[in-house]
């Protein structure tokens with residue numbers, strides 16, 4: 070982050086304290102200035118932060134340095150064109166009373182604030198629908214508060230009927246009581262999920278239908294909320310790597326990489342050149358696999374089972390490579406802070422090349438079946454359209470945002486790991502319909518393969534871990550051979566990598582979009598707080614916007630083409 | 641023209657026990673309901689796909705309607721929020737029915753010992769077979785299937801196996 074951004078922001082907000090943290094500028098404001106600050110950051114030409122990336126809160130109850138206020142709320146904003154990343158922090162005087170909402174500025178604030186309310190119990194004044202989102206409706210208390218015991222489970226006896234929510238949504242969409250009573254337009258309510266083949270996991274859709282047309286839709290998530298963030302507060306930094314596998318489990322390695330990258334950037338370590346290349350090769354390989362599973366499932370929903378075998382069999386074959394490399398088929402846990410768990414095995418290039426060819430074949434065969442297929446075209450073109458502006462407002466990122474014509478890709482806009490030296494294109498759509506969201510994944514797979522081939526040519530030999538006894542484990546020879554090595558190993562395992570005190574946000578272009586991590590460290594080997602910015606959480610928030618006015622069968626294929634993965638959605 | 645078994649048996653009468661013949665039929669025509677919630681479900685996809693091919697054990701007719709299924713495969717983490725749904729699905733399945741807990745999460749909560757995760761689905765519904773692993777390999781799923789088939793072989797068709805079960809939601 071250059072200092073001009075800091076100067077501009079400080080000049081624009083003289084009352085606030087601004088400072089640079091990694092790639093972002095952090096702006097500290099008092100609650101009474103919050104609304105104004107956010108509004109100006111969004112609307113003023115100089116800043117134009119169209120993307121509200123994430124909202125989270127911090128509970129300083131047990132933080133070593135006493136803070137004046139127990140809770141702080143952080144808004145992470147981005148102007149993707151100028152690569153400006155701003156975090157607006159505000160103290161919360163009284164959690165019950167809360168702070169003003171930002172829902173009138175960005176649609177993504179709706180779900181973001183609901184999550185903060187659910188997890189921390191902070192109220193947002195003027196929020197249109199402040200309900201729990203991840204935890205069930207019978208839950209009492211707020212689990213991410215430091216005084217909530219992690220093991221205190223609460224039984225849920227009944228699912229939420231969501232009747233009020235769908236009725237409110239109907240009214241919002243202009244369908245009032247009189248229309249609903251009119252015998253000719255009687256509204257039918259249909260519940261899909263959370264256990265339904267169309268939901269590919271545990272999500273619940275509730276729609277109000279006129280015939281087959283969707284008048285209103287509300288969705289319930291959180292069925293796979295597994296307490297990632299609370300659990301992470303009890304693990305050392307390296308112990309969290311296996312937890313990240315289970316975020317987007319279709320591309321576990323990308324989560325591993327995104328996570329350690331975030332820790333490393335705060336530690337200020339530059340990983341070795343070989344490790345960088347390894348991470349690029351593996352990220353892109355997993356991007357292909359992730360897109361493949363998404364497309365395979367989407368095509369099944371459209372009735373094209375053959376494609377499923379073309380795509381899935383190649384993915385299955387790729388597991389051979391992955392399990393040879395990592396020892397596991399699905400849950401790779403392959404990165405460590407400061408590098409990688411292991412180097413590639415001998416002869417990996419040939420294996421990888423063979424798999425890539427297999428993947429290309431699967432993709433090619435599938436494309437032949439769908440590319441000029443009239444059924445596919447008619448079911449997808451012009452269906453469930455979302456404009457670029459709405460997509461940004463809802464906080465969509467990754468392929469779903471690019472399908473709406475916004476060429477935002479962190480690999481290009483905020484490059485890391487030498488991505489700027491690879492030759493690849495960022496495909497963008499023109500209509501933001503299902504067809505674009507669908508085809509963009511095909512093109513991205515071809516681009517990813519292009520990157521892998523370039524990286525394969527240039528990958529240097531050398532170490533894969535940084536040489537730093539505070540970060541990387543010592544070689545086994547030293548652990549068994551001398552007491553210093555043993556003590557070093559012991560301390561790193563038991564106490565974890567010590568991370569300096571502070572707060573930071575770092576993000577990565579994962580298969581589904583911007584995967585970010587917001588950390589608070591108290592200087593120990595365990596994060597004080599770790600919040601994941603999950604790309605598909607916000608994409609799901611835009612689901613209603615995409616499907617309303619379309620037909621029920623369209624909603625089903627729309628759900629599969631935005632690739633909602635429960636682990637990442639609900640964490 | 642008669643083919644297969646009837647061709648060689650002709651008009652012969654076979655005597656057997658009802659348990660034997662009914663269970664033989666049940667054993668090789670299990671219809672699974674895949675309650676897939678998380679990562680384990682991806683491994684179930686592999687089990688069903690060409691390489692492992694679950695149809696070799698006669699259990700490829702995956703149903704997503706509990707009314708048409710007799711084997712409940714719980715693949716993935718079950719949260720408290722999800723528990724009532726799982727119980728409802730189990731209750732909607734007609735008897736006789738069997739339950740497999742696939743993976744550490746379904747068996748015991750797995751790595752998620754926290755405020756939102758059910759510590760094993762056997763606190764909600766009765767379980768017949770547990771598969772260890774996080775996630776289990778497809779071979780392990782097939783192994784569980786074979787174990788269920790063996791278990792069915794020895795069962796009595798008149799007995800209600802779980803009439804005394806009481807879970808946290810009952």
Ligand code: SF4
Nearest residue numbers: 679743744745774775
């Ligand atoms: S057992 Fe492991 S792989 Fe299976 S659902 Fe749980 S965390 Fe995922």
